[in-house]
Amino acid sequence: MTPLDAGARRAILDACDSLREESLDWLFRLVRCPSTLGNEASALNEMERLYRHLGLTPQRIPTDPAKLADHPGFSPPLIDYAGRDNVAAIHRPTSAKGRSLVLQGHVDVVPEGAADMWETPPYAPSIRNGRVYGRGAGDMKAGIVSYAMAFAALRRAGLQPAAEVQMQAVIEEECTGNGALATMLALPKADGVIIPEPGPGLDALYTAEVGVVWAWVTVSGRPAHVRDMQAGINAIEAANIIAGAFKDYEAERNRGEHIHAAFHGVNHPVNVNLGTISGGEWNSSVATRCRIGLRVGVMLGYSARQTKADIEALVAKAATHERLRGAQVKLEFKGFMADACVFPKDTAISALAQRSYAEATGGTLRDYPATGLTDGRHFVLYQGTPCAVFGPDAQDIHGIDESVGIESMHGITRSIALTMAEWCGVEHA
Ligand SMILES: [Zn+2]
Known part of the structure; x- marks a missing residue:
């Protein structure tokens, strides 16, 4: 395993910066998918394309309520799960030496509400004032793009994680969490999890959630x-x-x-x-x-x-x-x-995420006790896997004119790339 020296860190951050245009491109593609409950297919297909683009082989993971019914993390479903299978892809290193990692995000979005109140249509992404506007831009398609581009950046720097990295794109974070639960249970337990859910108008690290x-x-x-x-x-x-x-x-x-x-x-x-x-x-x-x-x-x-x-x-x-x-x-x-859940700041993965963020952006992630929830609870409560939930500055998620800060998103990409490289170790690609 190549140690993560200053040269490698520099190369990874430079590679992140060279992927800025491509990041926006993928964000636009995802926001164009109106992936409300039951309509996630286009976004899930887009995730397959994104994983293939990273050189990985996507697999579909069904959400089977019969299998999950007795699990304490299961929530009663609202609709049928046919045709809405979650997507995952696994990177396997040449020789596994570091700690394994899950990069997780949900593709579902909440309804756009009164579309006539949006300044620009909710599923026609647009840029104003350094922000991307569109339903799901902040919650949490920018986060998904960040973790994918972080992986791409390692590759572009001639490296790859020296441990297994699972990427998971799931449904129903906004109503049951069953997509995340099914996907977590279908794949091996990892050493740490990153979920780039958005911060409340600033870059933030979730410390707890209701x-x-x-x-x-x-x-x-x-x-x-x-x-x-x-x-x-x-x-x-x-x-x-x-x-x-x-x-x-x-x-x-x-x-x-x-x-x-x-x-x-x-x-x-x-x-x-x-x-x-x-x-x-x-x-x-x-x-x-x-x-x-x-x-x-x-x-x-x-x-x-x-x-x-x-x-x-x-x-x-x-x-x-x-x-x-x-x-x-x-x-x-x-x-x-x-159930509610705590995300301790001092787990190895959260501590590393905070250090990486400081190095990548020069700033500090704000602590965020969230009055909403994420899929992170499944990993913490039912698998005992430490989970760092942190992400970009998003505004008006679940509201009108939802947006995400573009510089903020790039900063999160850089942070995830450094975190992944140090957590997993790197080897030559
Ligand atoms: Zn979310």
């Missing part, structure tokens, strides 16, 4: 003409009462004594979001049925199971409200059933 439970409440009322309104039970109004109970629960869970030390100083870390609502039939009819979809945060030190039990209790109690008398209330759990 858990999340998705719940769906369907209220069936009693229909009536509005002239006999008192005879009916309005399902939309009833659902509103239940949603109010969730907001009371949110306030309770954000009380100081429930907040883990890792989230001290974070404003309102446990969030309950009323994300979707559908219901009603006619403006002059008392609504028969209404369904609401909620996302409930889970603080460290509390579990998704406990949160599920809390939700069952709060919905049962809300259903006894006098305005709901005679209504039917159905509660379902589909989507996230995910």
Whole structure:
């Protein structure tokens, strides 16, 4: 194994810089794929192309709910998994001497929302003010491009990792995490993991993340003409009462004594979001049925199971409200059933990532206790593999006019390249 001397470090960083145009090219290709839930195929195909371009052989890894059902990291699926297999590719060294590494990223994106509110169309990537705009640009297609270009940079410098490097492109990070779980379980355990999820408007290292439970409440009322309104039970109004109970629960869970030390100083870390609502039939009819979809945060030190039990209790109690008398209330759990997780800064991989970032950019990664989640929990909680989650400056992820900083993305590429080279060691390609 060639030691990573100053010359090699210089060559790797120079190679990263020579790949800047190509990085943007791949980012544009990925952002053009509207890879929302169920529509990931084009992005997954693009990942196969990218892995082949790196000289690797992509393989498909199915997400099989029957195989995962008993795993503690499994979340109840929303839709079928046919035709949406995850993609992975493995680099194998000539002689393995260093530590093995997983480079992981999700290709799925959340819906674009009101497309007419975007300055430029969400799946037509564009550059303004040194940033790439587009749905998924920040979360997390730039991160995927960074890890791939970091590998390409080693090759361009005449080197390659002297250990196995797995690249994983997975689905459903935004709703279950089952793609990551299936892919992790299908491949050998590695010595460390890097997931380049975006930072909150700056380059950041995730130090912890909350858990999340998705719940769906369907209220069936009693229909009536509005002239006999008192005879009916309005399902939309009833659902509103239940949603109010969730907001009371949110306030309770954000009380100081429930907040883990890792989230001290974070404003309102446990969030309950009323994300979707559908219901009603006619403006002059008392609504028969209404369904609401909620996302409930889970603080460290509390579990998704406990949160599920809390939700069952709060919905049962809300259903006894006098305005709901005679209504039917159905509660379902589909989507996230995910526990919170800590990413200690002092694991070997995270410490190295911070050092590499400083060398590659001259800056410091900001600590980020995240009030959302990543796929990193699977590796930490269920495999015991240290995981460094760090990535570029992204803005308005899950919002309108999502963007990622271009210089920031290049800095992350340089950081990952140095981290990989030192973690795995290098050999001549
Ligand atoms: Zn993400």
